[in-house]
Amino acid sequence: MSTEHPRLDEEEVLYAFSVEPRHDRATLEHYLNQYPEHALALVDCSIELMMDASHSGDEVQVSSDQVVDQAWRQFQAAMASAQGTAAVNNPFAQLQPTAFKSMARRLDVSNLFLIRVRERAIDAATVPRRFVQQLAAELGATADAVSAYLRSPPTMASSLSFRSNVKPEVTAQIPFDQAVETSQLTPAQKEALQALRD
Amino acid sequence: MPAALKRKEKDGTPYRRPPAIQAWIEKLEVVDRASRLPQFDGASRKHPGYVPTEVVIHFFRQAWIDGEQGQFEQIFRVLLKRVEQSLRSTIWNSRIGSATDIRDEIISRFVVLVTKDCTSQADLLDFYEIHFDQAMVALRTSVLRKFKTIAGDVTTVSLGSQEPDGPEVSPEVEVALEAFLSGDPQKIDDPAFRSVFFAAIDRLPQGQKQVIGLLLQGVPIDAKEKNVMTIARILQCDERTVRNRRDRACQALKAILEKEAEL
DSSP states (O other), rough: OOOOOOOOOHHHHHHHHSSSSSOOOHHHHHHHHHHHGGHHHHHHHHHHHHHHHGGGOOOOOOOOOHHHHHHHHHHHHHHHHHHHHOOOTTTTTTTHHHHHHHHHHHEEEEHHHHHHHTTTBOOGSSOOHHHHHHHHHHHSSHHHHHHHHSSSSSSSSSOSOOOOOSOOOOOOOOOOOHHHHHOOOOHHOOOOOOOOTO | OOOSSSSTTTTTTOOOOOHHHHHHHHHHSOOOOHHHHHHHHOOOOTTTTTOHHHHHHHHHHHHHHHHHHHHHHHHHHHHHHHHHHHHTTTOOBBBOHHHHHHHHHHHHHHHHEEEEEHHTOOTTTHHHHHHHHHHHHHHHHHHHHHHHHHHOOOOOOOOOOOTTTOOOOOOOHHHHHHHHHHHHHHHHTHHHHHHHHHHHTTTTTHHHHHHHHHHTOOOOOOSSTTTTTTTTHTSSSSSSHHHHHHHHHHHHHHOOOHHHHHO
């Protein structure tokens, strides 16, 4: 541990602290002295590290392919966005999973329905304009930008410089009405969506 | 010989991988890619052939640098499975959010780190090549703090009074606390007790958890010497407030542990 004090943000300080070989009182005090602006974060991290040691022997072999697939899609979208190679900007690209679910709640639709919208599994020509406007407002985008995204082909990786070695599957598009009927929506939600028809 | 890490310590010296990790990487560097990949997947952590995640991350980053796209995706999937598994034993439902939401957020933040690494915007994955589990704790801490900021401090244990800094409790409680925290140091070394004890601490309101956590790390509540780091100074509150939080935490912990003992 040295005594210099470059400006690190909270995340960097926590990482540096976490990989220290010892997490005793002396190490904590050193970091608290060096980074008093991150004192509470360091205290929380020191406690999590102390408690994590009691989990170190745990064996959990359960994992979800769905979670991994979702993470891979997020990576592909973020890379496409970073490299500027996406033909049409994906307004969902930077949406965190938690924010995605919150948005589904605010739009009063099921997660499945919103996933179908995001994956362009719904024929854009059948999506009511008023729903596009509501979606655009939630995404902080213009209705035209969202329409352009929904109209673009539902291929996942065709425009990316980085390609999977697994052939991407193109989702067959269904009409808006069919999506409403088959997306685990409540009768009230279905009625509200049907009422948005142009 | 694997490439050195890019991240530097405060004095400018590059971070180094632990010798055991370095040795694993050197051992697997000479293995052809097709034979190496199956070694990353499937084995139990306790199996002698289990490849540490730090090593998996090294070859994951190397696959990106080498343009080995198929390898990259396959290792990505192995890595994300390990990330998710590491969270399943440490994140549970609480009032700050469901375990699923918190896990999703942590995984999403990890993917952002990977993206930044691939686009050379940041080198934080270096920390995961040094000590994966501990770097995950740092990430988890950061995300939990964010959730707590949104939800506010929460109490998951009935304490009678919910006033965090109310009047002091009786001296008997203090005596019991001292006995509890320092009277039987060997008990805290018992893995079964420690697991239950830490789970109970995790259910405390944040202020009480911080006090107990710091006490367990040997930080004094208060001191006359101005150069001594104390809990009161770290948390920037009055010494009486610290004692109150400690006493209330003690009451809550005792209640939880007594209940556990009955089961």
